[in-house]
Amino acid sequence: MTPIVSIVGRKNSGKTTLIEGVVSELVSRRWRIGTIKHSCHSLCLDDFDHKGKDSYRHKAAGAEVVILSSPDKLMLIKETNSPSTDIRRYLGDIDLILTEGYKSGDKFKIEICRKELGEELLCTKEKDNLVAIVTDSDLNPNLPCFRPDDYKGISDFLEKEFIVKKKQEEMELFVCQKRIPLNSFVKGFFKNSILGMIRSLRDVPEKPKEIEIRID
Secondary structure (H helix, E strand, O other): OOOEEEEEEOOOOOHHHHHHHHHHHHHHOOOOEEEEEOOOOOOOHHHOOOOOOHHHHHHHOOOOEEEEEOOOOEEEEEOOOOHHHHHHHHOOOOOEEEEEOOOOOOOEEEEEEOHHHOOOOOOOOHHHOEEEEEEOOOOOOOOOEEOOOOHHHHHHHHHHHHHHHHHHOOOOEEEOOEEEOOOHHHHHHHHHHHHHHHOOOOOOOOOOOOOOOOOO
16 A cells, blocks of 8 residues: 555644655655645535536536646546545555655654744654654654655655555555554465455556455
8 A cells, every 4th residue: 555644733734845945855755645634624625626617517517527628637526525535546656655744643753843833742652653743843753753854864864764665565454544564474374365365356557566355
């Protein structure tokens, strides 16, 4: 699955600027990066299109998914009750997803802590999944710590801990969004069994790089 890291922090702490710098650095390294902006407010179709437009009429008529397509862009509009789990479904060909916000979510987080906004961290509990801190103060946490303009250092961290490491993992099992640890024997058993079954199906690539099975 595509790794997701949330960039969190207080308002005006520089989350967007940090994401811009890191995305630019990672893209220069030939990685494919996706970003998601989290809003605390409910979004409506007018945020994407205007009443009276064809796409609005499609959605109002009851279409579950509306795709706006042009020669160089594609926009997908879909209502969902589980956005955190749906994210990966639409960004499967991306190497890393950076989200702006989601401080109460369960994804790994990098928090920006600015001296002028207060030096107390928002993510202080183990369940917050804080993996690094970006700050202009003299915090000395037991975590990797970067200056706000150290886009290269932050990108090195993300590349090593999430992109490269994830690509080295041959198999992951998630049950109801919970990651289940697998030893090498179980991984090999699952891999051989699944590959053996799908190779008998039509139109399956000879060497699939990613297989996703969903049971509803």
